[in-house]
Amino acid sequence: xxxxxxxxxxxxxxxxxxxxxxxxxxxGPEFKALLKDLLARLKAIAQTEGDILIFTCSGTGGMxxxxxxxxxxxxxxxxxTNGSFGDRFARIAEAFGGQVxxxxxxxxxxxxxxxxxxxxxxxxxxxxxxxxxxxxxxxxTNDLEAIGAVxxxxxxxxxxxxxxSMGAIDLPMDKWFCDVVVTGSQKSWMVPPGLAMxxxxxxxxxxxxxxxxxxxxxxxxxxxxxxxxxxTPFTPAISIYFALAVALDAIEKEGLPNVIARHAxxxxxxxxxxxxxxxTLFPKESCASNTVTAVNxxxxxxVKPFLRTLRxxxxxxxxxxxxxxxGSIFRIGHLGFVNEADIDGVAKALRAVLGRS
Amino acid sequence: xxxxxxxxxxxxxxxxxxxxxxxxxxxGPEFKALLKDLLARLKAIAQTEGDILIFTCSGTGGMxxxxxxxxxxxxxxxxxTNGSFGDRFARIAEAFGGQVxxxxxxxxxxxxxxxxxxxxxxxxxxxxxxxxxxxxxxxxTNDLEAIGAVxxxxxxxxxxxxxxSMGAIDLPMDKWFCDVVVTGSQKSWMVPPGLAMxxxxxxxxxxxxxxxxxxxxxxxxxxxxxxxxxxTPFTPAISIYFALAVALDAIEKEGLPNVIARHAxxxxxxxxxxxxxxxTLFPKESCASNTVTAVNxxxxxxVKPFLRTLRxxxxxxxxxxxxxxxGSIFRIGHLGFVNEADIDGVAKALRAVLGRS
Numbered sequence: 001x002x003x004x005x006x007x008x009x010x011x012x013x014x015x016x017x018x019x020x021x022x023x024x025x026x027x028g029p030e031f032k033a034l035l036k037d038l039l040a041r042l043k044a045i046a047q048t049e050g051d052i053l054i055f056t057c058s059g060t061g062g063m064x065x066x067x068x069x070x071x072x073x074x075x076x077x078x079x080x081t082n083g084s085f086g087d088r089f090a091r092i093a094e095a096f097g098g099q100v101x102x103x104x105x106x107x108x109x110x111x112x113x114x115x116x117x118x119x120x121x122x123x124x125x126x127x128x129x130x131x132x133x134x135x136x137x138x139x140x141t142n143d144l145e146a147i148g149a150v151x152x153x154x155x156x157x158x159x160x161x162x163x164x165s166m167g168a169i170d171l172p173m174d175k176w177f178c179d180v181v182v183t184g185s186q187k188s189w190m191v192p193p194g195l196a197m198x199x200x201x202x203x204x205x206x207x208x209x210x211x212x213x214x215x216x217x218x219x220x221x222x223x224x225x226x227x228x229x230x231x232t233p234f235t236p237a238i239s240i241y242f243a244l245a246v247a248l249d250a251i252e253k254e255g256l257p258n259v260i261a262r263h264a265x266x267x268x269x270x271x272x273x274x275x276x277x278x279x280t281l282f283p284k285e286s287c288a289s290n291t292v293t294a295v296n297x298x299x300x301x302x303v304k305p306f307l308r309t310l311r312x313x314x315x316x317x318x319x320x321x322x323x324x325x326x327g328s329i330f331r332i333g334h335l336g337f338v339n340e341a342d343i344d345g346v347a348k349a350l351r352a353v354l355g356r357s
Numbered sequence: 358x359x360x361x362x363x364x365x366x367x368x369x370x371x372x373x374x375x376x377x378x379x380x381x382x383x384x385g386p387e388f389k390a391l392l393k394d395l396l397a398r399l400k401a402i403a404q405t406e407g408d409i410l411i412f413t414c415s416g417t418g419g420m421x422x423x424x425x426x427x428x429x430x431x432x433x434x435x436x437x438t439n440g441s442f443g444d445r446f447a448r449i450a451e452a453f454g455g456q457v458x459x460x461x462x463x464x465x466x467x468x469x470x471x472x473x474x475x476x477x478x479x480x481x482x483x484x485x486x487x488x489x490x491x492x493x494x495x496x497x498t499n500d501l502e503a504i505g506a507v508x509x510x511x512x513x514x515x516x517x518x519x520x521x522s523m524g525a526i527d528l529p530m531d532k533w534f535c536d537v538v539v540t541g542s543q544k545s546w547m548v549p550p551g552l553a554m555x556x557x558x559x560x561x562x563x564x565x566x567x568x569x570x571x572x573x574x575x576x577x578x579x580x581x582x583x584x585x586x587x588x589t590p591f592t593p594a595i596s597i598y599f600a601l602a603v604a605l606d607a608i609e610k611e612g613l614p615n616v617i618a619r620h621a622x623x624x625x626x627x628x629x630x631x632x633x634x635x636x637t638l639f640p641k642e643s644c645a646s647n648t649v650t651a652v653n654x655x656x657x658x659x660v661k662p663f664l665r666t667l668r669x670x671x672x673x674x675x676x677x678x679x680x681x682x683x684g685s686i687f688r689i690g691h692l693g694f695v696n697e698a699d700i701d702g703v704a705k706a707l708r709a710v711l712g713r714s
Contacts, residue, residue, distance in 0.1 A: 001381070008380040008595060019596055020377035023365040023549060024358070025674050056551055057414050057574065058591035064574045095573040186592055192380060194413055194551045194594030214571070216452040217414065217421045234415035235543055237551030237594060238365060239376055317382050 001311075002345045005319040006136045006164055006292035008186040008193050009336035011243070015190055018246040019239050026238055032230025034241055039227065041248045042197055045256055046181060047172040050201035053223045056237040059163035059184030062196025064092050065218035066159045066180045070207040073097025076126045078119055078156070080111050080147065083135035084323040089161055093130060096213050101126070107138045107325065108294075110287035113146035120154040128157045128207075134165035137322045139294035139331060140283045141169060145176045152177035157207050163187055163196075167251065168263040168291050168335045179204040185240055188263075188291065190247045190336040194240045263290040266334040266343065273347040274332075277356045282329045291335035294321070296328065298354070303327050306353060314349035358668075359702045362676040363493045363521055363649035365543035365550050366693035368600070372547055375603040376596050383595055389587025391598055396584065398605045399554055402613055403538060404529040407558035410580045413594040416520035416541030419553025421449050422575035423516045423537045424487075427564040430454025433483045435476055435513070437468050437504070440492035441680040446518055450487060453570050458483070464495045464682065465651075467644035470503035477511040485514045485564075491522035494679045496651035496688060497640045498526060502533045509534035514564050520544055520553075524608065525620040525648050525692045536561040542597055545620075545648065547604045547693040551597045620647040623691040623700065630704040631689070634713045639686045648692035651678070653685065655711070660684050663710060671706035 003010045011019075024030045035054075042052040055065055067089075071077065077098040079090035082105035093100050103119050105111055111131065120126060129151045134141045144160065151158040160181045162171055167188030173181050179201050186193035200208070200220060208220050222233045251259055267290030271281060274295050282294035297303050303320050307330060310316045321329040332346055350356070360367050368376075381387045392411075399409040412422055424446075428434070434455040436447035439462035450457050460476050462468055468488065477483060486508045491498045501517065508515040517538045519528055524545035530538050536558050543550035557565070557577060565577050579590045608616055624647030628638060631652050639651035654660050660677050664687060667673045678686040689703055707713070 001379075003380055003382065005382055008383060008592065010380055016377040016379060020373040022358075022373060023360055023367055023543070025360065025362050025676075026365060026550070027676075028668070028674060056594075057418070058593070060591040061414070061574045092573045096571045184592070186380070192594065192596040193383070193592040194597065214453045216449045217418045234417040235365065235541070235550040236415070237413075237549065237597070239549045239596065240551065240594070311385070317385065319382075319384075 002316045002342060004333050004342065004346050005317055006331060006333035006335065007184070009190060009333060011190055011192060012247070012250060012337050015243045015247050018242040019192060021239065021242050023238060026235050027231055031238065034245060035227060035230050038241060038245055041252070045167055045251070046199040048174050048199050048201060050174070050199055050204065051224055053198045053200060053220060053227065054236070055196045055198065055218065055223070056194060057196050058193060059182065059196050060088065062182035062184060062198050063089055063161055065196070065198055065220070066182050067092050068096055068213040068215040068218050069220040070157060070159065070180060070204065070211050071096055071098050071128060072212040074099060075128060076101065076123065077128045077130060078103060078126045080116055080129060080131045082109060082111055082138060082140060082142070083107055083132065084137035085135055085161060086132040089130045089132065098128070108140065108283040110140055111142040111147060113143060113150050116147055117150045120150065120156060126156055128159060130159050133160055133162040133171060134169060134289050134291055136164045136292055137325065138283055139289045139292045140287045141165065141289045144171065144178070148177035157203060164291050164335065168259065170260050173199055174201060179207070185244060188335050189244060190250065191243045192240060194237045195244065263335065266290065266338055267293070269340055270332055270334050270343050273343055277347065277350055277354065291333070293332045293334065294329045295332065297330060303330055306330070309353050310349050314352065316346055316349040359673045359699060361690050361699065361703055362674055363688060363690035363692065364541070366547060366690060366695070368547055368549060369604070369607060369694050372600045372604050375599040376549060378596065378599050380595060383592050384588055388595065391602060392584060392587050395598060395602055395605070398609070402524055402608070403556040405531045405556050405558060407531070407556055407561065408581055410555045410557060410577060410584065411593070412553045412555065412575065412580070413551060414553050415550060416539065416553050417445065419539035419541060419555050420446055420518055422553070422555055422577070423539050424449050425453055425570040425572040425575050426577040427514060427516065427537060427561065427568050428453055428455050428485060429569040431456060432485060433458065433480065434485045434487060435460060435483045437473055437486060437488045439466060439468055439495060439497060439499070440464055440489065441494040442492055442518060443489040446487045446489065455485070465497065465640040467497055467641070468499040468504060470500060470507050473504055474507045477507065477513060483513055485516060487516050490517055490519040490528060491526060491646050491648055493521045493649055494682065495640055496646045496649045497644045498522065498646045501528065501535070505534035514560060521648050521692065525616065527617050530556055531558060536564070542601060545692045546601060547607065548600045549597060551594045552601065620692065623647065623695055624650070626697055627689055627691050627700050630700055634704065634707055634711065648690070650689045650691065651686045652689065654687060660687055663687070666710050667706050671709065673703050673706040
């Protein structure tokens with residue numbers, strides 16, 4: 001199968017081989033060495049002097065962890081959203097008692113940093129700002145650098161969902177004033193799902209000390225304390241740590257700037273392939289993501305049977321639309337373990353199924 | 358390495374092979390079929406007509422999930438504990454606003470169901486009862502059948518930590534009046550860590566509807582709704598689901614009663630091996646666990662260097678004591694993928710390092 005959804009991504013053979021390693025004691029010397037090594041390498045990719053915390057959970061677990069460690073019930077939260085993952089971040093904040101003001105942008109459009117600035121000026125009581133770096137549902141990358149500058153100017157705390165961006169789209173976390181950043185193993189990292197990596201800077205830690213949300217499994221301070229001793233508070237998904245170390249070998253061998261450049265190339269290559277087929281992009285091209293491409297379903301195309309035919313007859317697995325985009329778009333993932341040949345395969349299958357010449 | 362800690366346990370080769378399978382779409386037909394199959398098979402082992410919910414997390418995540426779905430802040434909770442995992446269950450309940458009354462028993466002794474009865478009679482305002490079926494820290498199995506009968510008699514909700522028991526020690530959940538039961542993939546299931554399986558009966562579901570704790574990632578109702586459609590709300594640790602299906606093949610081939618009998622045999626075999634070396638058991642033998650054995654460190658033995666020597670010179674990995682037992686006991690895991698030869702290897706290494714004839 002040519003698995004081209006925006007995560008889980010296919011894993012390289014050596015990563016899958018690492019998944020098959022026999023268990024070790026999670027409180028023994030092999031795991032201690034592995035964890036120490038992983039944290040240093042992830043810090044380099046997050047481009048941070050802060051801490052990396054690894055939780056056994058999905059990316060959404062990482063978002064919840066970011067919130068319950070920095071939010072107190074009743075805190076004013078500005079949720080900046082232009083898609084269903086941005087909306088999810090808001091829903092989590094609401095679930096934990098945040099007083100959420102949503103600043104929504106039309107799906108397919110980027111977040112406007114000037115509107116963020118205005119919202120922060122209009123309501124000085126806002127404490128936390130939530131933003132999605134790469135909105136997977138609409139295939140839009142937001143201008144996190146500009147948003148980060150605005151949020152820092154107003155001295156708010158910035159929590160970033162970078163689940164489908166970090167490791168593929170540049171994200172110099174400290175330089176861009178991001179305080180807590182979340183990513184997930186099944187995206188750019190070329191590793192199976194099961195780990196969320198959360199980066200926490202100094203202002204993030206200050207918020208953690210002050211936040212009064214109930215927490216136990218997600219407790220950042222316990223995780224940091226254990227990690228400093230080469231352990232985790234609770235039994236970690238050891239196999240995925242093994243796999244991540246091997247995937248990082250490949251990322252480091254290619255070099256982060258080259259990985260980022262490859263994703264930029266893959267984004268452009270995919271968009272061109274789609275347009276060459278006479279299809280149109282869902283988002284504005286100026287903000288189109290380099291890890292996922294959203295394509296408008298041509299008039300009269302029923303998306304579900306179309307995706308089924310692609311899979312069953314051509315071995316190409318794409319994703320449909322989420323939420324209100326269900327039935328009107330389909331999405332092609334091109335993050336992690338991907339090259340031009342994979343996209344050529346997608347284009348060939350699309351051409352056949354859509355009957356394009 | 359002969360990994361003989363009470364989880365993660367070694368995994369059979371075919372389980373490790375399944376861990377190396379390439380990713381699939383977690384919202385596609387392969388995963389739907391896999392999930393449906395797993396849920397039916399897990400129900401049979403939990404011996405329940407209730408629902409099985411699978412979360413990507415450690416066992417402690419499952420305990421937190423059980424609590425935040427059934428507890429409202431301010432609820433009176435009776436925490437029945439005879440070890441550090443019982444104490445952890447109480448700490449989680451406290452973290453989420455439970456008014457916890459602890460009913461503690463001396464470590465190494467079992468829970469006394471009559472004392473539970475008295476505590477429930479003394480305080481009719483108690484709503485939830487927390488109990489550990491198999492207390493891994495002291496290697497004691499509690500009489501869950503008797504405790505369950507008492508709790509049901511008083512019409513309280515019973516949450517059970519069965520992380521290191523279910524699948525190895527008999528636990529007919531419905532018959533024993535357990536309302537929510539938690540287990541973890543890295544224990545009797547012979548699978549790497551990363552999944553918690555939570556079984557929820559009808560009284561559990563009623564409590565879920567009433568409980569007002571904040572929850573999102575752990576939300577039982579969302580998980581049930583998605584699982585009924587063959588999906589999970591958030592990206593699951595797919596590899597571990599693959600592995601669990603293969604491990605269940607082995608468990609079903611052996612047959613649950615035979616698996617349980619093998620663990621009883623392994624427990625007795627391990628205790629005899631330890632006593633034959635002139636060592637003494639930490640818990641009372643009448644309540645000794647069939648999945649883990651706790652051994653008193655002989656006078657003058659420094660446990661940490663002793664465990665290091667066992668590992669480095671004999672390839673045998675045992676666990677030390679937790680909390681207040683750190684330095685005074687060591688523990689031998691014998692759950693999941695284990696037979697007499699594994700324990701013979703442990704005994705041989707112990708004999709060599711302790712200089713016993």
